[in-house]
Each structure stands twice: as structure tokens, then as C-alpha cells.
Amino acid sequence: MEYYKPKTAGEAVSLKTDSRMYIAGGTDLGVLLSEFMVQPEALIDLTGIDELCGVFKVDEGVAIGACTGISLIAESELLPACLVEGAKAIGSPQIRNMATIGGNICNASPCGDTLTPLVVLEAVFIIEGDSGERRVKIEDFFIGPKRTCMSPEEILKIIIIPSRSPDQKSGFRMIGKRNGQAISQVNAAVSAVITGGIIKDIRIAAGSVAPVPLRLKKTEDVVRGKALGSNFLERMKDTAEQEVSPISDVRAAEEYRRKVAGSLLESIFRAMRKEAV
Ligand SMILES: Cc1cc2nc3c(=O)[nH]c(=O)nc-3n(C[C@H](O)[C@H](O)[C@H](O)COP(=O)(O)OP(=O)(O)OC[C@H]3O[C@@H](n4cnc5c(N)ncnc54)[C@H](O)[C@@H]3O)c2cc1C
Numbered sequence: 547m548e549y550y551k552p553k554t555a556g557e558a559v560s561l562k563t564d565s566r567m568y569i570a571g572g573t574d575l576g577v578l579l580s581e582f583m584v585q586p587e588a589l590i591d592l593t594g595i596d597e598l599c600g601v602f603k604v605d606e607g608v609a610i611g612a613c614t615g616i617s618l619i620a621e622s623e624l625l626p627a628c629l630v631e632g633a634k635a636i637g638s639p640q641i642r643n644m645a646t647i648g649g650n651i652c653n654a655s656p657c658g659d660t661l662t663p664l665v666v667l668e669a670v671f672i673i674e675g676d677s678g679e680r681r682v683k684i685e686d687f688f689i690g691p692k693r694t695c696m697s698p699e700e701i702l703k704i705i706i707i708p709s710r711s712p713d714q715k716s717g718f719r720m721i722g723k724r725n726g727q728a729i730s731q732v733n734a735a736v737s738a739v740i741t742g743g744i745i746k747d748i749r750i751a752a753g754s755v756a757p758v759p760l761r762l763k764k765t766e767d768v769v770r771g772k773a774l775g776s777n778f779l780e781r782m783k784d785t786a787e788q789e790v791s792p793i794s795d796v797r798a799a800e801e802y803r804r805k806v807a808g809s810l811l812e813s814i815f816r817a818m819r820k821e822a823v
Pocket of ligand 1: 574638
């Protein structure tokens with residue numbers, strides 16, 4: 547098999563053909579290659595492209611290069627807590643050292659652990675293809691399990707996390723069959739602006755409960771405007787359990803996923819209450 551390591555995004559795009567595949571950390575693609583589920587003639591390694599690496603401040607917030615390692619995300623002080631916690635939940639140290647955030651996003655698994663954090667942070671993706679660069683909001687990016695709006699030659703370059711209010715709090719929870727190396731049965735993330743103890747701006751998402759990471763807008767309506775310490779948790783859980791639309795599969799049953807989605811959100815809000823005391 548041929549192997550290319552371009553130095554620029556443009557060079558990578560120009561090398562792409564139907565029989566060549568992009569690779570970053572290879573932790574998802576390696577599984578498919580070893581099982582002969584994909585048989586590309588060549589791999590185009592994106593990790594040599596400098597502009598795709600690192601976490602840095604920009605005017606509109608924080609920019610993350612798509613080839614930034616999950617370990618780096620898990621240690622970053624520039625990024626919101628929910629994304630840091632989502633990164634820490636991935637695999638094992640070995641997997642986190644190889645895996646990239648762009649690979650997690652482009653693999654588009656409904657259970658990807660950085661995806662619900664990115665949904666509640668309203669991330670924007672900068673993508674490059676044959677006809678230049680374009681920006682896509684995360685809500686328009688995922689179109690089904692393992693499917694995104696990107697065309698085959700396009701690469702994800704940068705993830706923008708828009709600026710936050712200083713009052714913004716966020717959290718992430720996942721549940722899997724064991725602590726390390728287990729793919730999420732359900733995960734959930736919350737981002738909230740809490741001013742004077744009142745939840746002003748709220749974004750809630752759950753993963754592995756629908757074909758794509760799911761924003762829970764009805765659940766947000768229950769929480770918005772409430773005092774953080776007030777009695778909204780039961781109604782919030784009931785609404786979340788109704789709003790998700792999971793399936794039963796080898797990892798978990800539908801009913802279990804509904805219940806766990808509500809409980810994970812409850813756990814995030816309880817932690818926010820503790821922190822506020
Ligand atoms: C043992 C094990 C445990 C795991 N545990 C977890 C877990 O707990 N949580 C979790 O979310 N995931 C988990 N994963 C999945 C995987 O590690 C992550 O999805 C990882 O972030 C993928 O990143 P990568 O760089 O390795 O992607 P790669 O395997 O290199 O690529 C994945 C896909 O994305 C494409 N791609 C990669 N980067 C780009 C780009 N910049 N532009 C366009 N296309 C691109 C590739 O062509 C490929 O189709 C696990 C995997 C293994 C093997």
C-alpha cells in the first residue's frame with residue numbers, strides 16, 4: 547500500500563482519489579484496515595500538516611486543529627470542562643495518545659465522546675476541499691450514523707469553539723461497560739450560563755441515543771430560567787427520557803439508554819450545584 551504525508555491541506559486534497567483514504571491517528575481506521583473492511587490503494591496521513599495541529603486562541607474563541615491529539619485536548623486549559631472531560635473519557639492512555647479530535651468527529655459515530663460536548667459548545671467546523679474552504683455549524687454536519695456532510699475529498703481542518711461568557715459552566719458524563727476502553731452506552735453534555743444562580747442560557751445534548759449526537763431542546767426548555775438549586779431535576783429527567791430516541795443493540799437496551807440519559811444529566815446538574823456552593 548502506498549503512503550503519503552502531505553505538508554499542507556491543499557496538497558492533501560489534491561492527492562485524494564476514490565481509492566485513497568485519509569488517516570490521522572488510525573485508531574478507528576486501523577480496525578477497519580485490519581479486518582479488510584476497507585482496502586484503499588493508499589493512505590494520506592494528515593498528521594504532518596502543521597496548521598491542523600494544536601489548540602490556540604483566535605478572535606472568535608478557541609481554535610483546535612483537527613489533528614490535535616485527544617491527550618492534548620484532555621489536558622488543555624483553554625478548553626471548556628465538558629470537552630476536556632469528554633476527551634478524558636476516550637479509550638485508554640494509548641488510544642488517547644494516538645487518536646485525534648478530527649478523527650473522532652469525521653468517524654461520526656453517534657457515541658463519539660467529543661461530539662456531545664462540541665454540540666453544546668455550538669462548534670463550527672472549517673473544511674477544505676477542491677473548491678476551497680467552507681464553514682459548517684455542528685448542527686448541520688452529522689447526517690446519520692458514520693455519515694457527515696463532507697464530500698470524499700474534503701478534510702476537516704479546524705474546529706472553532708465560540709467565545710464563552712465568564713459565567714458559563716459545562717459538564718460531561720458517560721457510561722460504558724467498564725471504565726477503560728469501553729465505548730459509551732450513553733453520554734451527555736451540558737453547557738449553561740448561570741448568572742446570580744439562575745440558569746440563563748442552556749444547551750443539552752446526549753450521544754448514543756439517536757443516529758447522530760442529539761441536542762435536547764425540549765429538555766433545555768424545562769431548565770431555562772430556573773434557579774440552579776430549585777426543584778427541576780425530576781421533570782428534566784422525564785423530558786430527556788422522552789426526547790431521546792435510542793435503539794437496542796449489543797451495547798445496551800433502548801429503555802436502559804433512556805433512563806441513563808436522564809440520570810447522566812441529573813449528575814451533571816448536581817455537580818454544578820456543588821461547585822456553586
Ligand atoms: C480500543 C479502542 C477504544 C476506543 N474508545 C473510544 C471511546 O471511549 N470513545 C470514543 O469516542 N472513541 C473511542 N474509540 C474510537 C477512536 O479512538 C476515536 O474515534 C478517535 O478519536 C479517532 O481518531 P483517529 O485520529 O484515530 O481517526 P482515524 O482512525 O485516523 O480516522 C477516522 C476516520 O476519520 C477520517 N478522518 C480523520 N481525520 C480526518 C480529517 N481531519 N478530515 C477528514 N477525514 C478525517 C479518516 O479517513 C477515517 O475515515 C476507540 C477506539 C479503539 C480502537
